[in-house]
Amino acid sequence: MDADIDGVLAGAVADGAAPGVVAAAWSDRGAYLGAAGEAVAGAPMATDSVVRIFSMSKAVTASAVMQLVEQGRVTLDEPAGELVPYLAEVQVIDGFDGDGVARLRPPTRPVTLRNLLTHTSGFGYDFADAVLAQHLPTIEPAPGNSQGSYEHPLTADPGTRWSYGIGVDWAGRVVETVSGQDLGAYFQEHVLGPLGMVDxxxxxxxxxxARLAALTLSMPDGLIALPNEALTDGTPYEMASGGGGLYSTVSDYLRFTRMILEGGALDGARVLAEATVDEMGRDHLGELSATGWSSTNPTFTADVELLPGQRAAWGLSFLINTEATAEGRSPGSLAWAGAANSYYWIDRTRRVTGVFATQVLPFHDPKVLAANAAFERAVYAALG
Structure with a gap:
């Protein structure tokens, strides 16, 4: 059983999808943990290799938000600007003047936590939003790790479209404001620590x-290793990136996905109420759908079409497939990914969850997508 999945990982390396791959899976029938290739030049990828999980951070932040919702300290539909002042001041880009300067206006409705967690706030990422990509070079950049680096205008009115962006980073700021803790400390006390996510x-x-795998850039003529630097220089955060700043291992992250699979608790540690997990896992988009994006930065991400051939729904931080997938996911399964081509899914119907990680850019690389799909199929064949 493990040999079949091992073969998928080894095949991904042999085919040039990535220098190294690490993956984990769990179901009621068993578990898997394996790695193939190199983490850095001359050193093997190990099952405890550390990876930048980028946007896989979002579900952790959403869980922290929902803990505060359970406690009655916030609600999903109150104006988030009542908690974080910038969210009350944020403007919408309403076109550009002849000299390229954005015209700004107030939004037609306030930004809510539900908007932030479902990517319907109007916040974007410049790599996925051409309007924002046009605007940001015209303004003075703020220092990294500062709140100012996230103080971007909206590119749509809240609630009017799905647009992938920095909304979950602002949801993390809400957690900090309400809890009185920085986001890392809150996570450690209320999510990571209880789940035993030590890395x-x-x-x-x-x-x-020391166990950090190196980033690699996939180019038409092959893979190019990048300097193995951390996402942070070690200086304290003014505003941690709840949308993309975490490091983890696949074993650690599998403990998180298993907690969701089990309805909010794992090994006696309850992180969320089961009803809360149900709420996070239902479609919150109404008549909208999660369409994906056209890349404005092909070195960082390819064009992305989410779940081709079916409507892509979105929960409170999760992509939701509305039909069964070719790999085996049941309708209503939860999933998402990280920029360096890491992926996870949580199938609460068949009770299967898996995590697959490389450190390859750009996101949505076709070879890695094929390897991840092969991993899913092999997991369902062995454990589903």
Whole structure:
């Protein structure tokens, strides 16, 4: 059983999808943990190799938000600007003047936490939003790790379209404001610590950093290794990236996905109420759909079409397939990914979950997508 999945990982490396691959899966029938290839030049990818999980951070942040919702300290539909002032001041780009300067106006409705968690706030990413990509070079950049680096205008009115962006980063700011803790400390006390996710953090220790896999750029003529630097220089965050700043291992992240699979608890540690997990896992888009994006930065991401051939729904941080997938996911399964081609899914119907990670850019690389799909199929064949 494990040999079949091992073969998928080894095949991904042999085919040039990635220098190294690491993956984990779990179901009621068994578990899998394996790795293939190299983490850095001359050093093997190991099952405890540390990876930048980028947007897989979003589900952790959403869980923290929903803990505060359970406690009655926030609601999903109150104006988020009542908690974080910038969200009350944010403007919408309404075209550009002849000299390329954005025309700004107030939004037609306030931004809510539900908007932030479902990518319907109007916030974007410049790599996925041509309007934002046009605007950001015209303004003075703010220092990294600062709140100012996230103070972008909206490119649509809240609630009017799905647009992938920095909304979950702002949801993390809400957690900090309401809890009185920085996001890393809150995660450690209320999510990571209870789940035993010992290798997951915003700023990894020297010992954890020593296991960090290198980023690689996939180019038409092959893979190019990038300097193996952390996402942070070690200086304190003014605003941690709840949308994309975590490091983790596939074993750690599998503990998180298993918690969701099990309805909010794992090994006696309850992180969320089962009703909360149900709420996070239902479609919150109404008549909208999660369409994907056209890339404005092909070095960072390819064009993305989510779930081709079916409507893509979105929960409170999760992509939701509305029909069964060719790999085996049941309708209503939860999933998402990280920019360096890491992926996870949670199938609460068949009770299967898996995590697959490379450190390859750009996101949505065709070879890695094929390898991830092969991994899913092999997991369902062995464990589903």
């Amino acid at each position: 997951t953090s915003f700023q990894p220790s020297a010992a954890v950093h």
